[in-house]
Amino acid sequence: MVKSEYSILPFNFKRLPGRRLLLVNVSGEFIFVSSDNFNDLLNHDLTPRNPVYFELKGKHFLADADLEFAQEMAATQLRSRKSFLRHFSSLHMIVVTARCNFICDYCHASSAALEQQRADMTWPVAKKTVDLIFSSPSPILKIEFQGGEPLLNWPIVREIVQYGEFLNRFAKRRLEFVICTNLTLLTDEMIAFIKEHNIMISTSLDGPKPIQDGHRKTREGYSGYDVFCKNLQRLRAGIGPDCGSALLTITRTNLNKLPEVIDHYMELGFDGVFLRALNPYGFARQNMEQLGYSMEEFVAAYKHILRYLVDLNVQGIPFAEYYTTLLLQRIFTPFSTGFVDLQSPSGAAISGVIYDYNGEVYPTDEARMLARTGDKRFRMGHVLKNSYEEIFAGPLVKELVKKSCIEVLPGCASCVFQAYCGVDPVRNYVETKDIVGRRPGSDFCKKNTLILEYLFQLIDENDPDVMDVFWSWITRRPLEEIRNDSSGRNLS
DSSP: OOOOOOEEOOEEEEEOTTSOEEEEETTSOEEEEOHHHHHHHHTTOOOTTSHHHHHHHHTTSEESTTHHHHHHHHHHHHHHHTGGGSSOOOEEEEEOBSBOSEEETTOTTOOBOTTOGGGBOOHHHHHHHHHHHTTSOOSEEEEEEESSOGGGGHHHHHHHHHHHHHHHHHHOOEEEEEEEOOSTTOOHHHHHHHHHTTOEEEEEOOSSHHHHHHHEEETTSSOHHHHHHHHHHHHHHHHOTTSEEEEEEEOHHHHTTHHHHHHHHHHTTOOEEOEEEOOSSHHHHHTHHHHOOOHHHHHHHHHHHHHHHHHHHHTTOOOEEHHHHHHHHHHHOSSOOOOGGGOSSOOBTTTEEEEOTTSEEESSHHHHHHHHTTOOTTOOEETTTSOHHHHHSSHHHHHHHHTOOGGGSTTTTTOTTGGGOOOOHHHHHHHHSSSSOOGGGSHHHHHHHHHHHHHHHHHHHTOHHHHHHHHHHHHTOOHHHHHHOTTTTOOO
16 A cells, blocks of 8 residues: 655644544644544545545644745744733733732742831832833833732822833833732722723722631721722722622632522623632742642632533623633644743743742742742842842843743653643742743642643534523633624634
8 A cells, every 4th residue: 555645743632532533733733633544644545535634734733745845834823822922021010019918728928017118119129120111122121019908008009100100201112010909908099090091990809708807808807808898889889880790719618619600790891800829839839738639620610610501601691701701712723822821931021020029039939939938049140139030131031031931841742732832930039949840740830730621622623502691701702703704614
């Protein structure tokens, strides 16, 4: 038998449980094939008479007479996927204070008490921080205020916004501001300023009052949930219904109550949620025995709630899960999502960076949290002592880039989900004292592997309702529009 003359381009593969084989190439294109077609491909027995031949060729798994063209097309897609590298850091998080009026039992940042005024950022540090931010070559600059509770140092928040806008008169960047706040200290003056300067709000909501107050306790003993709800209404009345989003921290308390949590989100007017597993930092690490769970338990709850959300959307109630949306964007499009945790090399320092209240600079919020416990392994420099080049082109950043390329990491180089996943060197270090880490056994790897495996099972099943909901999330279009438009599943 004459063998077919074609070249096989690089790809990874995996047999899904009870299903066909999933093949994914270096640029993120995927295809499902039967065992027979897979064997024929590898043995060069696949012929143009088989429709799979042309699907594999069109997605750059094989090439015949056009090998050079196929390689260039795959390279173009890969460049698009790595486009986050072109402009360097765009997300700049500023910790204007480590103080907080809450003491949450899962606080990653190990927040400081209200009376610790030395934990506030001063204006000289803040001004130099903004100067450094505008040294970034990125055309987009997002400044995100964090804490502690940033509203405790409101004067510095206000000064940074005004100074940043002044610099941007000449820099002409796309400048954005976000305040991460528990909302309890919100005043009318703050609301007016937030509206005037088009600042987005990110807040925290773990569920109904017993869940919220159970973990997010105020230092003064009052119900933070009651004030949160009141000020959320004030904020929306003053600015509009789309002025902010909420972040959900999943603990053992609400892990098996996620439908109830989602219902409460909708009651309060939110239209989406980011399902965030508990991370091993700060107080959360100390209280992991009471708060934690296995990653298998988390993914089981994730699968249940994803089905619940699909059903809600099918019933005409639009509500998105943002982590799923990020993964679907990476699966179905060649574009970079900009989400630091899903980048290779790691987005730490090269996509996002955080400036602590004392002027120290860290590649991620988690690295800054680690420093709060005394381990400054990831300190990049100091805004008053180091230049932009010393901070962002120093040995630490070079080490992070060198050791966080998923394409060559042990356990990742041959993983079928490599193109959709990312690297978290700080978490690797926390768990193993090595920034490369032991990937296959890590919770980060378990979570993404199990979730991606489940998403591809759903994609392979190709249920119209599920796929229409997924495409409505990806394209941010109404479900009915996706259903009625024959091109609804196209991104053009």
